[in-house]
Amino acid sequence: MERIKTDICVIGGGSGGLSxxxxxxxxxxxxxxLEGHKMGGDCLNYGCVPSKALIAAAxxxxxxxxxxxxxxxxxxxQVDYAAAMEHVAGVIKGIEPHDSVERFGGLGVNVISxxxxxxxxxxxxxxxxxxxxxxxxxxxxxxxFVPPIPGxxxxxxxxxxxxxxxxxxxxxxxVIGGGPIGMEMAQAHARLGCKVTxxxxxxxxxxxxxxxxxxxLESIRAEGxxxxxxxxxxxxxxxxxxxxxxxxxxxYSGSHLLMAVGRKPNIDKLDLDNAGVETHRSGIVVDxxxxxxxxxxxAIGDVAGGLQFTHVAGYHAGIVIRSALFGLPAKASExxxxxxxxxxxxxxxxxxxEAQAVELHGNKVEVLRFEYAENDRxxxxxxxxxxxxxxxxxxxxxxxxxxxxxxxxxxxxxxLVIANGLKIGAVAAMVxxxxxxxxxxxRVAGQYYTPRLFESARVKRIVRLVQRFL
Numbered sequence: 001m002e003r004i005k006t007d008i009c010v011i012g013g014g015s016g017g018l019s020x021x022x023x024x025x026x027x028x029x030x031x032x033x034l035e036g037h038k039m040g041g042d043c044l045n046y047g048c049v050p051s052k053a054l055i056a057a058a059x060x061x062x063x064x065x066x067x068x069x070x071x072x073x074x075x076x077x078q079v080d081y082a083a084a085m086e087h088v089a090g091v092i093k094g095i096e097p098h099d100s101v102e103r104f105g106g107l108g109v110n111v112i113s114x115x116x117x118x119x120x121x122x123x124x125x126x127x128x129x130x131x132x133x134x135x136x137x138x139x140x141x142x143x144x145f146v147p148p149i150p151g152x153x154x155x156x157x158x159x160x161x162x163x164x165x166x167x168x169x170x171x172x173x174x175v176i177g178g179g180p181i182g183m184e185m186a187q188a189h190a191r192l193g194c195k196v197t198x199x200x201x202x203x204x205x206x207x208x209x210x211x212x213x214x215x216x217l218e219s220i221r222a223e224g225x226x227x228x229x230x231x232x233x234x235x236x237x238x239x240x241x242x243x244x245x246x247x248x249x250x251x252y253s254g255s256h257l258l259m260a261v262g263r264k265p266n267i268d269k270l271d272l273d274n275a276g277v278e279t280h281r282s283g284i285v286v287d288x289x290x291x292x293x294x295x296x297x298x299a300i301g302d303v304a305g306g307l308q309f310t311h312v313a314g315y316h317a318g319i320v321i322r323s324a325l326f327g328l329p330a331k332a333s334e335x336x337x338x339x340x341x342x343x344x345x346x347x348x349x350x351x352x353x354e355a356q357a358v359e360l361h362g363n364k365v366e367v368l369r370f371e372y373a374e375n376d377r378x379x380x381x382x383x384x385x386x387x388x389x390x391x392x393x394x395x396x397x398x399x400x401x402x403x404x405x406x407x408x409x410x411x412x413x414x415x416l417v418i419a420n421g422l423k424i425g426a427v428a429a430m431v432x433x434x435x436x437x438x439x440x441x442x443r444v445a446g447q448y449y450t451p452r453l454f455e456s457a458r459v460k461r462i463v464r465l466v467q468r469f470l
Contacts, residue, residue, distance in 0.1 A: 001128055001129070001130060002128060002129045002130070003129070003130045003131075003132065004032060004110070004129060004130070004131045004132070005131075005132050005133075006030045006031065006032045006110070006131060006132070006133045006134075007024070007029040007030040007031065007133065007134050007135065008020070008021075008024050008029050008030070008031050008032070008133060008134070008135050008136075008137060008324060008325075009031075009032045009033075009034065009116070009124055009131045009133035009135075009136050009137070010024075010031065010032070010033045010034065010136075010137045010139060011034050011116045011124065011136065011137065011138050011139060011140060011270070012034070012035060012041065012138065012139035012140040012141060012266075012301075012303075013033055013034075013035030013038075013039045013040065013041060013099070013111075013139075014040065014041020014042060014043060014044075014139055014140075014141045014301065014313065015040075015041060015043050015044075015301070015310045015313045015314055016139040016141075016300045016301035016313030016314060016316055016317050017033065017035070017041070017137065017139030017140075017300075017301075017317075018033075018039070018040070018041075018099055018104070019313070019314050019317035019318075020137050020139065020300070020317045020320055020321060021033045021104060021107075021109045022104065022107060022109070023317065023318075023321045024321060024324070024325060025107050025108045025109050026107060026108075027321070027325055029325055030110075031108070031109045031110065032109070032110045032111075032112065032131050032133065033104060033109050033110070033111045033112070034112050034114060034115065034116035034124070034126045034131075035111070035112075035113060036113065036114050036115030036116075036126075037115075039096075039099045039100055039101060039104075040095070040096065040099035041141050042141050042142070042143070042160075042161075042302075043310040044092060044095055044096070044099055045092060046160050046161045046164065047160060047310070048310050049091060049092055049095060050088045050091070050092060050164045051160070051181070051184055051185065051188075051342070052342060053087060053088040053091040053092075054084065054085070054087075054088050054164070054185075054188050054192075055184060055187075055188050055342055056087075057084040057087055057088075057188075057192065058084075058187070058188040058189070058191035058192050059191070059344065060077075061077040061079055061191050061192055061193070062191040062223075062344075064076075064077040065077065069382055070382070077193075079169070079192050079193045081166075081167070081168065081169030081192060081193070082167040082168070082169075084192060085164060085165075085166060085167055088164050089164070101113065112126050112127065112129060112131075114126040114127035114129070115269055116131070116270070117269055117270055117271040117274075118270060118271045118272060118274040118275035118277070119271070119274055120274060120275070121274070121275050121276050121294050121296070121297075122296065124136065133296075134296065135296050135297075135298065135324045136275075136296060136297045136298065137297075137298045137299075137300060137320055137324070138267075138270065138277075138284060138292075138297065138298065138299040138300070138303055139299075139300050139301050139303065139313065139317075140265075140266040140267065140270065140303050141265075141266050141301055141302045141303060141313075142263040142264060142265050142266055142283075142302035142303065142308055143161065143263065143264060143266055144159035144160055144161060144259060144260075144262075144263065144264075145261060145262040145263055145264040146159065146259050146261075147261055149233055149234075149235070149236055150234070150235045150236070151235050151236040151237055151238070152236045152259075154236075154237075154238050155236055155237075155238040155242050155257065156242075156257075157242075157257040157258070157259050158256060158257065158258045158259065159258070159259050159260075160181060160185075160260070163185065163258060166256075169192065169193060169194060170189065170194050170254075170255050170256035171194065171195065171254075171255040171256075172194065172195040172196070172197070172241070172253075172254035172255045172256070173186070173189050173194050173195070173196045173197075173254060173255070173256050173257075173258060174197050174199065174242065174244055174252055174253075174254035174256065174257045174258070175196065175197065175198045175199065175257075175258045175260055176199050176233055176244065176257070176258070176259050176260065176261055177198075177199075177200065177258075177259065177260035177261040177262070178198050178199075178200030178203070178204030178205060178206070178227060178229065179200075179204075179205065179206075179207070179260065179261075179262070180205070180341040180342075180343075181260045182198055182200070182258070182260035182261075183198065183204065183205060183216075183217075183220065183341065183343050184341065184342055184343055185258060185260065186198045186220070186225050186227075187220050187223065187225060187343055187344065190220075190223055190224050190225045191223065195224075195254075196224070196225045196226065197225075197226040197228065197252050197254060198225060198226065198227045198228065199228050199231040199233060199244060199246065199252060200227065200228065200229050200230075200231060201230070201231060201232045201233065202229070202230070203229055204217055204227050204229055205217060205341070205347070208341070208347055208349065208353075208401070209349070209353045209354055209355070209389065209401045211354075211387070211389070211401075212347055212349075212387070212389070212401045212402070212403040213347070213403075215345060215385055215386060215387065215403045215404070216341075216343050216345055216346075216347055216403055218385075219343075219344065219345055219385060220343060220344075228246075228250075228252070230248075231246045231247075231248075231250070231252075232246055232247040232248075233245070233246055233247075234246060234247050236257070241253055241254055241255045241256075242254060242255075242256070242257045244257070263302065263308055265279075265282065265283035265284070265302060265303045265305065266302075266303060267279055267283065267284060267303060272284070275292075275294050275297055276293055276294045277292045277293055277294050277297055277299075278292065278293045280305065282305035282306075283299070283302070283303045283304055283305030284299040284303055284304055284305060285305070286298070286299050286304050286305070288331040288332060288333075289319065289323055289329070289330055289331055289332070290304060290316055290319055290320060290323075290332055291323075298320050298323075298324065300313055300316035300317060300319075300320055301313030301316055304316065306332075306334060307334055307337055307339065309337070309339050311337075311339075312334075312337055315332070315337065316332060319331070319332050335351055335418065336350070336351070336415060336418045336419035337350065337415075338350035338411045338412070338414070338415045340407060340408035340411065342408065345383075345385055345386050345403050345404045345405060345407065346402075346403070346404065346405065346406065346407035346408050347402070347403050347407055348400075348401075348402045348403075348407035348408050348410065348411035349399075349400070349401050349402075349411070350399060350400050350411055350414050350415055350418060351391070351397070351398050351399030351400065351414075351418050352391055352398050352399030353391075353399060353401055354367050354389055354391060354399075354401065356399070357391040357393070357398055357399055361393055361398075364393060364394070365391055365392065365393055365398070366391075366392045366393075366448065367389055367390070367391055367392075368389065368390040368391075368392060368424075368444050368445070368447040368448055369387060369388070369389050369444065369447065370387065370388050370440055370443050370444035370447060371384075371386070371387050372384050372385065372386035372387060372388075372404045372405070372437075372440065374443070375435075375437060375439055375440050375443070376434070376435040376439075377435040377436050377437050377439070378404070378405065378437060378440075380435060381405070383404065383405035383437075385403075385404065386402070386403050386404020386405060386407070387402075387403060387404065388400065388401070388402045388404070388410070388440055388441070388444050389401045389402075389444075390414070390424070390444050390445070392424050392448060395423045395424055395425070395448075396421065396422070396423050396424065397414060397417050397418055397422075397424055397427075398418070399418075400414035400418075404437075404440075405437060406437050409437075410437060410438065410440060410441055413427060413430075413438070413441045414427075414441070424445050424448045425445075425448075427441055427442060427445035428442065428445040428446050428448065428449060430442050430445075
């Protein structure tokens with residue numbers, strides 16, 4: 001049995017763990033990284049990267065059918081589903097070297113290709129090696145949650161971890177779950193020539209502002225995706241394909257089934273009791289500094305029980321490096337964390353939604369709105385479906401909700417504003433190049449001043465008075 005003493009032991013080679021390992025070793029710390037499966041984690045192999053690659057393929061197919069308004073004759077695309085999935089595999093392969101054992105070994109990280117489990121509050125065992133570390137960082141991420149639906153164990157089903165292994169196009173894809181993953185994959189597969197039905201027990205895209213979700217769902221339905229809300233699944237039956245039964249007695253049959261009902265933290269193999277680390281349903285219990293009940297152990301990313309996004313794991317990595325390497329105070333916050341759903345139109349959110357802002361602050365909140373249809377670039381490209389809402393409290397934005405083309409890019413302005421505590425005037429004063437979608441941010445900020453400048457009797461009196469002396 002080999003024993004290693006190190007400064008930091010990172011458990012999990014996903015985006016968060018890799019960020020901690022790379023940052024810490026380059027700053028002079030001794031680092032051991034444990035990964036028993038695939039380097040790059042869910043994001044590279046099963047999540048962000050493959051899903052966006054498939055969405056890109058679907059976008060090209062959709063463009064071929066929708067050129068009429070631009071003077072381009074629509075044609076029915078000849079989709080090679082296997083080739084589209086090979087495109088996905090190629091994108092993953094191109095990024096793999098950046099996340100590889102070889103690269104991190106070259107940086108000076110001691111990479112051990114084994115799963116780690118705690119054997120004491122200060123030791124982890126990985127294969128035939130025991131690692132004693134001054135600090136541990138648990139970055140094991142999450143995996144698809146598969147609910148115990150009667151009959152599910154009798155049929156073949158897909159999750160995001162197996163979907164991208166397909167090479168034969170599904171004739172009719174049933175998707176259980178109308179959240180971001182389910183809706184992204186539903187729309188992508190419809191554009192690639194599949195019949196698609198989405199079954200959602202509550203509201204599709206229910207986490208988003210209803211006005212925002214409505215715009216996206218209308219577009220997705222218009223492309224032929226059947227979205228059934230309030231469809232509580234009670235049983236799944238195999239046979240020729242798969243049949244899903246719901247509480248109201250309805251039945252939906254298809255050729256393939258994708259489970260997209262949520263995520264669960266990867267904590268089962270860690271033996272956290274041996275480390276004195278507490279858990280709850282969403283993951284590991286951490287304080288504002290991402291420390292667990294065992295103060296030498298941190299948890300970051302999905303496993304920490306908060307927002308489950310790759311960029312959050314990267315943000316957490318910075319918090320841990322500041323704390324574990326330099327002993328400096330560092331606290332994580334979700335107030336300035338944006339996220340996006342890559343349907344078409346896209347959805348993006350940061351901070352409070354309108355409902356949340358009103359619940360917290362009542363009528364002190366001003367809600368600014370601007371429609372994509374009023375933006376000249378959106379008109380030029382016929383991308384006029386969309387709107388932006390910005391929630392403002394005492395002159396400072398506290399949230400922004402966007403649905404429309406490039407919403408994930410537009411939200412970054414509000415991420416900068418909220419992260420730095422800037423006032424709405426900072427965006428209103430910005431000069432945006434014309435014509436760009438970025439003008440939407442400036443125009444919605446300008447809505448804050450419309451009643452204060454153009455509808456104010458006091459301002460008009462001042463202007464008339466000044467004009468008498470000019």
